[in-house]
Amino acid sequence: MPELTRMTWREAATAARTGIALLPIGSQEQHAGHLPMGTDTMLAEAVVDDALTRLCGDPDVVRLPALPFGHSPHHLFAAAVSLRATTLQAVLDDVLDSLATSGFRRVLIVNGHGGNDEIMRLAVKQYSLRADVALAACSYFSLGADAGTPGHAGVFETSLMLAAHPDLVREPAPRPAVTPPPLFAEPPYPGLTVERHGEWARAGGSTDDATAATAAGGTALLGRRGSALAEAIRAFDLATRETHASTEGEA
Amino acid sequence: MPELTRMTWREAATAARTGIALLPIGSQEQHAGHLPMGTDTMLAEAVVDDALTRLCGDPDVVRLPALPFGHSPHHLFAAAVSLRATTLQAVLDDVLDSLATSGFRRVLIVNGHGGNDEIMRLAVKQYSLRADVALAACSYFSLGADAGTPGHAGVFETSLMLAAHPDLVREPAPRPAVTPPPLFAEPPYPGLTVERHGEWARAGGSTDDATAATAAGGTALLGRRGSALAEAIRAFDLATRETHASTEGEA
Amino acid sequence: MPELTRMTWREAATAARTGIALLPIGSQEQHAGHLPMGTDTMLAEAVVDDALTRLCGDPDVVRLPALPFGHSPHHLFAAAVSLRATTLQAVLDDVLDSLATSGFRRVLIVNGHGGNDEIMRLAVKQYSLRADVALAACSYFSLGADAGTPGHAGVFETSLMLAAHPDLVREPAPRPAVTPPPLFAEPPYPGLTVERHGEWARAGGSTDDATAATAAGGTALLGRRGSALAEAIRAFDLATRETHASTEGEA
Amino acid sequence: MPELTRMTWREAATAARTGIALLPIGSQEQHAGHLPMGTDTMLAEAVVDDALTRLCGDPDVVRLPALPFGHSPHHLFAAAVSLRATTLQAVLDDVLDSLATSGFRRVLIVNGHGGNDEIMRLAVKQYSLRADVALAACSYFSLGADAGTPGHAGVFETSLMLAAHPDLVREPAPRPAVTPPPLFAEPPYPGLTVERHGEWARAGGSTDDATAATAAGGTALLGRRGSALAEAIRAFDLATRETHASTEGEA
Amino acid sequence: MPELTRMTWREAATAARTGIALLPIGSQEQHAGHLPMGTDTMLAEAVVDDALTRLCGDPDVVRLPALPFGHSPHHLFAAAVSLRATTLQAVLDDVLDSLATSGFRRVLIVNGHGGNDEIMRLAVKQYSLRADVALAACSYFSLGADAGTPGHAGVFETSLMLAAHPDLVREPAPRPAVTPPPLFAEPPYPGLTVERHGEWARAGGSTDDATAATAAGGTALLGRRGSALAEAIRAFDLATRETHASTEGEA
């Protein structure tokens, strides 16, 4: 599993010609009383690890070090290390521009934090207009036709952490139902985004009760997410490999 | 149907106490050879008109003038009047901040152009952290559980324009299939965003053949979209009316 | 009267070769108790309509949809939807850049709001350095050798609105004299700009008593402003048509 | 003539209570073959000197060091040290904010360069919304009811420099008429701003023939400009002194 | 060694009251043919590990995940993932602001890359003006009275990597002397910073021959750097612990 941080610059430049650069991004933010601040970053990395293991080096993927900080202003009421939206946009734009300058033509961003999602998708749209590249982006939890709603610090993430980092999971406290449910998690009409000031504090910092989470459930979830990411990488490779070659022919 | 532009400032300030401000946003961009540049703006306005007619003034909605320009850098290869992403973010932030300063606590943005979608949703997330407001955002075409993929300058938009502005629709030319299909419209894996340089030009500026579009189909579509928006507005009103009142009681 | 929003992109691209793009800009802001929030936008549009009717299509002018929001921070004390100065600069820069990219070489901005004036003139100066274009800008009320001081929500604007949109004009309340007169309206020395914090609130939001305004006076004013704008467009066309052609010959 | 640069901070803080801070701004840019790069800065300072001498310390004016660089992108084709518009805006905003923080409530900017004019007026409008201050701005050449069109590196500036800095004036070369005259200097219709790419280079860098300039004419001009500025300062002082006092009484 | 990424938010909030947050920052950039791209990040982390081990938890230090990307525009000629200066400033400002919001009053940034040095020191100066905090910053290689000139990809860094990550060090190629020596590494006069376009490419990407590097030398160097950092942390703790307490008493 080639990692950019361990490669010399010549190895990186060679890999750039045909490989795909992969950037994991996460967050440092409150995850209720039982999950660690780095949950989103660790889970993005765990899913990437799982997927790259499945791919066995085909296609060539060069893994960048994860960006450990994300856009979490809605969690600053408890604790977070958050980048403003403009800062995260700038970081992603700089990384994409650097990779293109170093010779990479294909880059994939794999995200583990909901608050990064629009910013990441916007970043690949923006940069693909500026250089002759093919860029992809996904959140590990929304990949695949069967992707459900993962929630924050609830059953979904707790199960995954029990599978990936059991030593970092404390006993979750039962979470009383929040009435009405938080608007960001359950919008009043499908397709409508609703954001209300103070809603995360009102909801107590999580979306659902985590006490039913199990390591077995997490292991299954992790496998499905890793498998989906592996398929997505293969599909991205196939869809952009030929085009890329023909573009080279024309130039 | 109260319009901000026609109200005096005292009428606006009174309506702000309990009403919902509604901002339509669209674009000016190429829509193949048969649809006008302002298609997205006109359709957002047509759906808003339909929805507000259905609501008959309950709840109170104050309609702002539509922002006629959107984020369309991917259409500049043909013709467009496009705002950069940072500019559109700034415009939406300024409008939200002005409305909050004028006393509005609830605002809904209704969008007609795919390229604005992330920016708009990000804008309401950002601003709701800064002031005690409840904000909503939607694209008229992705509202409701049955929302399909609308496409650009194809059957969906052409049908709607035949219903809303038949005098502005020219005869669509048959559109040969693009192989492989454009990556932005049909990503190689569900949930993956893929953007490739020059893809819109390769696809010839539209996503599907429009020759099967009909006015009757457009009328039905327009009704469904308008009905969905009306329901979304009612749901937003219900979800935020009480909270707003109780917040006032606390203060 | 060709409107960009109703043209296909090919029609727009054809018109761009020799035509002039015209962008009206206005505001949404308090206009005392008797005029609507959109007064400046409506008057800019009314004068543009009048001028384009007089010109009968010679020269070719492509009218863009009006920007309904302007720079009105000094009216936020009552009610306004205001763009910050940097936002309005960005919008104008983006529109000019888009038009130049789409092939237009000549653009005219027609403004209806005093607060936009410097920003607009600065925008055309800035952009003309970046691309081979000829750009013009004016406020409808300061055009022509006989241009007077129009005031805000006083006799001038009320008369024009009585002519252009009589249904939107409420009965103006008599306005007591403000002593000393507001510094922004009557600077203590000719050529000196003076701005004092809170001055618009002290002046009660308008510059002069509107009770003497008449529809007949407004009709005459509107005709003179429309006629002046028509002459200005002809003069801009003549001054830049030949140069433009010779520049093309050189290239 | 108190100069901020020579005062201790306590002297500055004391003067700030009732005095007016005065900031001269200029440029470094080509002024044809016979005038020096710093012409605009030197003339702004010469007029300020003349005015302050006439005022004899009534009212109290604290003179800041001149900002020697201005916004001159249109002169970079020859030679200039130019600040971008956003940079000059930031400098003026920072200076105004610093002065307000240090206790000054009244500031006057005196400008010597046409390219700074809109930016300067915009700066005082912007900042007066943020703090309880009274701000003024003028260009020395457009002050007073009899202000004419000064031109660039022509009779007006050359005469003034012959009066203020005769040792820095070289023999002006006769300047052939430019046909048609440069659009920035003689707009095709009164009140219309027209900017065409490359127009300053086409005009040869000046607006009119300077050979008729005389030191006597310059001395008279300098006196009239200095006298006008002195009157403007007195008028600004009178208009804002009482208000300022009463505001203090209220607070 | 408490790591923020592994702590729950309540643990982080508790630690914030008296502890010091420590952020390592590095780079991804070419390090000649024998060292990996992530050298600077790995060395900053190695020195931090060494220092924190020596401190044995006194004082309390909460370690943040390292920022793996730095400001390396001068290495983009070969390969790098570089953040622009404004982006790195924004990241550091956001991290400091988040930590202060989460309750931390003392933060230390430990840097491993020369190109980050001014930006980092500027960031702590800027932020300490905005909030009641005590901030520190250092580059691990310039800490202590005996700090020498470390160079880039030469004996210093190669020795350290042979000690910290021997598996990642390739055989260094002998490096011919560059005449004259690169201006950024050996300025022509002490205290003068000189930067010349293309100088890094001319120097071949490193500052000195690495073939004499040894693991033993690296181990000694690492110990001295770790020891110096441990002393610096103790000194920072002592210098700011009492003041912080007394400030709390005053409030």
Add this chain to the structure above:
Amino acid sequence: MPELTRMTWREAATAARTGIALLPIGSQEQHAGHLPMGTDTMLAEAVVDDALTRLCGDPDVVRLPALPFGHSPHHLFAAAVSLRATTLQAVLDDVLDSLATSGFRRVLIVNGHGGNDEIMRLAVKQYSLRADVALAACSYFSLGADAGTPGHAGVFETSLMLAAHPDLVREPAPRPAVTPPPLFAEPPYPGLTVERHGEWARAGGSTDDATAATAAGGTALLGRRGSALAEAIRAFDLATRETHASTEGEA
């Protein structure tokens, strides 16, 4: 001593081919009770004057007018005219870009204020990546192997001002020792930058007692600083003259 402000643009363009442009930068900020606000600017200019006199025109140096304002946010608690860091960065970037556009290939910035130091060094690093230039930067007080710690408004600056501008120096008041000494002036560990909120106010605005300052000491100091700057300019000229010539030969 050629000054840009007094040269015509053709003289400037000619000098640009081989000469070095020199920009002094300073500040306007509190310097305790006995030194004037402009101390840093005046001392930078005095040292530049001394150095240029020693050089007698070899090499050719074109002196720009000093930027009289610097980055002094830490002195706003007393009185200062301060540019934000981003503003000063923009000013320096614009000046460097203008000079390069006008033909200068070599520029030296000479600084008199500690708060400008990182920003200035960062500016020359940034700009040298964008154009084929050789740029240098120094603070007059840190030039030369024997450069000590100058302090603020203490013996060092007071002595220099007694030599350069004795009429502007008031009697310094004895300054009691500040315990502990201010962290910015005496960091708790060598190489560590420490910044604490409110530290400049706690230290009373200066770093050391100035009562021992003498004119004779200042004259000696001024000569040593001027001599060091003259040598630095000669060294910069030698180091970049040949390279520049050979680059020209290649082009």
